[in-house]
Amino acid sequence: MENFKADNKNIQVLLGDYRKAIIKLSIPNMIAMLIQTLYNLVDAVWVAGLGPSTLAGMGIFFPIYMIIISIATGITVGTSSAIARKIGAKDYEGANSIAEHSIILSIIVGTITTIIGIFSIEFILKFTGASGTTLENAKDYGLIIFLSSIPTMFNNAATGILRGEGDSKRPMYVITFSSVLNIILDPIFIYTFKLGIKGAAWATLISILVSTGLLIYLLFFSKKTFLNVNFRKFALNNQNFVDISVVGFPTALAQITMSIAVYFLNFFAVKSGGDAGVATFTGAWRIINLGTLTIIGISSAVTTVTGAAYGARDIRKLENALNYAIKFAEFFALAIMAGMLVFSKPLAMLFAYSKASSALLDEISSALKLLCLFLPGTPFGMLTSGMFQGIGHGYKSLATTILRTVVFQLFWTWLFVDIFHIGLTGVWLGIVVGNATASIITYIWGRLTIKKLYVLQTKPSEQI
Template identity: 30%
Template sequence: MVLPTPVVMLKKQVTKRLNRFVSKTTKMRSEDSSHQRSSLFSLPCSKTTLGLTRIQERVLASLSGPAAGKLNIQGTPKTSEHEMTESDYDNSWWAVVKEAFRGSQRDFTQGPLGLAIFLLAVPMVMEMVMESVFAVVDVFFVAELGADAIAIVGITETMMFLVYSVAMGVAIGATATVSRRIGEKDRDGAARFAIHAIYLGCVASIAMAIIGIICAPQLLRLLGAEPQVVRDGALYTQLMLGGNIVVVMLFLLNAIFRGAGDAAIAMRVLWIANLLNCVLDPLFIFGVGFFPELGVTGAAVATLIGRSIGVAYASYQLFFADKQFELRKEHWQVRFEIFRRLLSLSWVATLQFTIGTASWIGLMRVVAGFGSEAVAGYTIAIRVVMFALLPAVGLANAASTLVGQNLGAQQTDRAEKSVWKAAQYNAVFQTAIGIVFVILALPIAKIFTDQPNVLAYAADGLRIISYGFFFYGVGMVLENAFNGAGDTWTPTYLNLLVFWVFEIPLAYVLAYQFGLEAHGVYWAITLAFSMLAVVSAIVFRRGKWKLVEV
């Protein structure tokens, strides 16, 4: 419909005067802001200017009806009814903290990197803390049942290493592919890769479950369990291995959420699973109230129930409530090309995780030559260090998501900057923890033991390993950045080189040839992880990871 001439003239006059007023106001605001320090997460967009721009749109809409709503005033992009731009968010500190825990729907390929890292890292750090609670809670309650019960849990946990390796491998493939599709704004592609990752995880977990249920007693004997342990622990092992699908799905669904930028959902999933496990463990183990007294088997029942509820919640969020992509019928159709791409990432990531984790077995063999007290002290030191490094894993996962999404958005420079910034934050944080451990190594070790020789080994180990915390923080971010880019081969080669070619031989030489005993192993760990960080930084700067297609 053609507008009458007087209305057109009035519209032009209003637009001209409003534009002049907005320009003058924006100039005044920019001059004022030059004298003020903005917050860490502040955006360059002025709220006043944004409000005036909306006034323009409303005035013009009232003058010319629906036609004016299609206009692009002063280059302001027309967004859909449900989309929000960076300027629509409240970036005050408290608002950002609440957003991190509630879940953010921002586009992480835009806006300040510090804000993006914070919003992703906070829930991911909390997720890692909850992940560590699973192992601690079961052992805490089972310890009341005696040494045989602890042995059952410990030996079965060794078998679960294979489950964790497969779950981590598929999870890395899921994060890399989903984050890349999200960055490309290909929601359908992200949904398809998510579904196929779930297919892959189900097939792998079913195969491991069949082996675990049938061969549990034989596996216990293979790992050196005594006859009584095999008799009492076979059912526990069958339940844990037979129900491994909830472990795999927990890893996998959370990896999909992280890749999509929904880190808060992954955090809530583990909060739910852990809370239930903490409540149900004593009920099923000791038979409180009307609950049956199942002993060590009760720990498996409680863990499986807790994880199953967590998986149910995660599945609901993914299939019915997720805002990043909508799952439709066509996304469930099997595409072998997607399977091929996922497998090419996941099997290498599984190998990478296996190489790194198995190296600790080699170090334990070296320490074992100096007696049980050395082994006990080494175990205490390593457990404390691993727990302290969990926040670093959260920050590293944030870097992985940012790399994948920004590569998908063809923003390679932003992807690289996000990694270095996350590495900087991680290095500072881990250095602070390392300083605390160096100063308080003995008091911390006393929490776990009062035996003089064990205490000495534990305190010395904690102190020596803490010298390298700066490098640990940097190295973990860089390794996850490679994985987030889909370059799973590079960290696999680096793990093989550093841990098996350098670390284990060095530990043996320092321990036996130089007479440092267990202290030689501690120094080998510190030097190896420092070397890994330096070599990773050199390789990362070459930038070949930017060219990987997933």
């Protein structure tokens, strides 16, 4: 029997008051996501200084990079969910085994991603229509980014392990340090070393490798974690891969589905308003996405807390944790919505500050006033989806994401734009109404799932 620390504070919080657990896990998650978002923004700003074709090269590779990130996110969520369920059931040996299997899985997936990416990058980029200097820039950037696949997958597995045992602070510290390092290295590699877009990629790779070093230290040498990840008693168990993948794989697909949905929403924006329409959508939607960061951070906490409650067969705690998290998220959603309504013009200036883009100021401001109504309905759907991930029902999480992004948002947008002919306003209304409709259905599905779990709880012989 491994020597697990019974007095571990993170475990005590995770298995204790669900309110404290939700808050303790949510806030570091929010900060980490905000830092990462700001880093991505700054990264693009530095590259933009090299000229339009260089920024376009990064933009062409971005959807491919998002697929890598989606797969990595799947590993994070799948790992944290599986570990939380084991810890809730007080199967600490099993949680340790999940952690070790997740590291192996991350290395396998990272290796496959690297090989496929390096040998197919030119074909994939040409398929997007890229050519000339833009193609070369995208290829130069992408080849180096693909080299980061293994450490990226490992870092996400390690983050999932730490979050699964109720520790979201250390991942936040690592992500913050890595992102700040990247911001510092960008101008040095791009301009001082005169590496251009390759410099941006090398800065990203080095910051990721530094994160890998920090996470290796935390997991294997610091002795400050609850789980003892050392592979000394490792025994291959394919069921552990299944336990991770049953949540991780649908999560990755859900992330990819959201990118596909944005592609089609861009189509409706172009149809309704031409280039100005898609520029308006791009600017306004990025601001809305910033507003959803708090809800995403709380959703990650819901996955861990409900997973532990599910493992402990404490369905009452699972239900209470979800409802409390929704109230907690609604506070942020309503406050951010109010802020966007009041400060829509200053926020729109972020994407309309130059003479060339000043014509977009009123359009983006008007779009924000409608799109911010997207936020209050989001917690019901997103957090219920997080609960589905926590209890191992990854397919439900995927289904609800497809329902929200592909089915309802696109349906309502099509209805308002093509049938009612109300132009760009129809795109904004379609997103808001589609999200609200799907969130209501998702929450009802979640309530029915919890009701079923109560029934199964009374039957000890059955798996809940």
